[in-house]
Amino acid sequence: MRLRHPDGTAVHLGYCSNVHQAEDLDGVLAQLADHAEPVRERLGVDRLGIGLWLARDVVTRLTSEPGELQRLKDELDTRGLETVTLNAFPYAGFHREVVKKDVYRPDWADEARLRHTLDCARVLAAILPDGAARGSVSTLPLAWRTPWPPDRADTARRALDRLAAGLATIESDTGRRVRVGFEPEPGCVVETTVQAVRELRGLDPERLGVCLDACHLAVQFEEPGSALRRLAEAGLPVVKLQASCAVEAADPADPTARAALRRLAEPRFLHQTRTAVRQEAPDVRGVDDLPDALDGGLPTDAGPWRVHFHAPLHADPEPPLRSTVDQLGQVLAGLFGGPSADCDHIEVETYTWSVLPEPPTDLAGGIAGELAWARDRLTDLGLKDDQR
Template identity: 40%
Template structure:
């Protein structure tokens, strides 16, 4: 199976970087060695935090300079991750990663600036993609307003059409559904895009929105929800929602939690203070119940429904080449199912591996991130191009 002619890569949000120098240091410390080990071109799916974007745009020829740094290292960039806005490696990120949300001018401006930077980094003749958050977080009170978000995204689409006219480069937005967010399920994504298209039509911008606003399909996220990957991909395609980007990622899976005390004990090693690890349980009757985060409290007193569930899945990105983590399983089978379904589309979305949790992964010492990323890329490449 070959989905894209572009080099497979990984998302650099795994590397802390609040300056351009920090971004380049991450490329030298991790990305270049990964490319050397893989033995083929590797794409750097850049994460450029708000301060990095400000620095690039405030520096004369800042985009050209970053492009030159990539070129000197033989690295390709065709997609950015503009989901995390601030410090994604702060001591506590959790729900703050969903701020600013898509009702705010800050999110609109940052996304358009990321797109303008990417237009200057793209390989000749290639389109770009910029992934972003799923409108906002359901746990906020009040939650972000869909109508205001649709207006913002319509304005972004118009800006991206203008960018294409000015640069000749098409850069598309990829909204990334995620557990416990305003867009988490495929059905919620379909409903929102219907509203978005209606809003765009009222503004005379439906053509731009349909061209430049689509989805980032994160395999881990849909697996946590217990969605069938092929069904989800087909539903999006049937509705006319373009998948602009696919993040190849795995979640934790625990079978029969009520009978698997060793598995529940193993999950305690994944309780950590930085990122949100939404935890979902599928019941025998097909219903799915959820907890906003994996905590000691959830594990100590999960409740009758959670204990009686057929399985738990946890939004903790684990290596995509791992079938098991001790007594825990992973959702690795979903990766192949999703990629098989994506291969049936009439176009080729951008692909990247996204395991950003290496720093918080349980273990006896610091992880060998270069070895881990290399193994993930090679395992994914074997799915894409089987012998």
């Protein structure tokens, strides 16, 4: 969906296809017909944005076979879909039985990560719809935090310079600008906006910036307004917003809350968990996975727990748990509620539908509900539907 900010900026709203399982091109094309088009029809819009996740094998095929790239472009158009952003964080195997820390491999000290990201940018430049000012690609925040010795950090930094140069070449060749956003995530080398400024300041702001995931921001107990100001003052653009919510247990000692959390402690994805002692500067403490917290790794008397489990935007988790939807609302207000739009790509990224304690029987309806929620919050901020 496209909306228009009062300053004239076209803001693209869509959802991320990493919620669907497919690691070959035929599977990706089937997703468009089986899932994305029904979501569009539920919303009653002529065109729906979909942020594609394309596994490495799919990207290789698209970059080596021009006919297959055209096939993807034609299928998007036939289904009333458009893509302005790709999620290049997972490299492959995102729906294996166990993913956990494998999602952070290869990292930015590995040549494969640079190659994959530039290939994704080439694919995106070829399928960007007419009228889109630019494209965006999101990627991991350098690496998981360990091991990260100085030599690998230096290699990664040089890779980012090569990334900016490669994106400039793509723009010169195609006339389409694609920006890459590094996505701070709990447990990684860059898990907060403070670390983003430290590690990413000085990069080419025309091509590189931050992909801000609102769930991750909440898990780290970052105050949205301060985080956004910090990025702006450092010259780090928000290339893309991933509209997402974390799960919060207000009283993690409550047996009912712990039982509900146990039902979220599933084996596929990593669910980093944090608590914060409420002081002027919150002391954030954390563990790498929810079972670790439940087994005694995190205090229950310091404050609420927040869990990296992407909760549906429009629906409450199992009581007494709640979501951080209020924090997401503050992020939206900070980016879009002022005189100018500080971001133009929004991707609803609830990839956890299949691992909910009770997975939905109507996935298209759930995704449509999330998108409608996001659209309504944006129109409340003064944006207008712009479905031209």
